[in-house]
Amino acid sequence: MRDKRSQRTEEQIQQHNADARVSMQQLREEQSEDTRAERNEVIRLEQRQSRRFTVSRRRTNDQQRQQVHCAFTSDSFLHLVFQYEPDIEYYANSKVVxxxxxxxxxxxxxxxxxxxxxxxxxxxxxxxxxxx
Structure with a gap:
């Protein structure tokens, strides 16, 4: 599918877009106002769900980032002496001088x-x- 799209000429792309606009316009004219309202409500709910998922994922990433940051505070370095991990680049932390x-x-x-x-x-x- 990707190869077919990449091999299209500019005229073919324009024609495809024009056909898509016409078919979408016909679809909208055929739908009743109630059907369109229902479809829009479904779309809004899906968008809310997507935003909630994105916000949740960002919160999780922020929490993980804070945990890593806390592991690299100057107080915790005292405890890390006894839990040295060779994979961690301690020297790269701004607290380590x-x-x-x-x-x-x-x-x-x-x-x-x-x-x-x-x-x-x-x-x-x-x-x-x-x-x-």
Whole structure:
């Protein structure tokens, strides 16, 4: 059917559309006012049902999106440490900021991340390891 439609010329398309308009006009003239009103009511009910389904589906999608968002809030990351999923790209979340190893411990001169506590590796200079 799709192939037939794609192979039609512009004149054939125009003729088909004109024929469809004429047949629709004849159908409307043959129908009584009551029949037309019933048909319109059926169409309205179908549209309402379709809208309800669409709204329901959107609500479901929004709820799922909120659940995923809640899973990526900063508080929940503390719990996710023990439930790590390798398929989830945690680094892509805006709440996850790891940064670079660009801070230096004042005691042992080890490079560390921005928010790591000072002296975390050397107990603030109390532990000294021999150089390798």
């Amino acid at each position: 790891i940064g670079a190893l660009d801070k230096e411990c004042p005691h042992c001169h080890v490079l560390k991340f921005k928010n790591e506590l000072p002296g975390m590796y050397c107990a603030s200079g109390k532990v000294q390891l021999p150089e390798i």
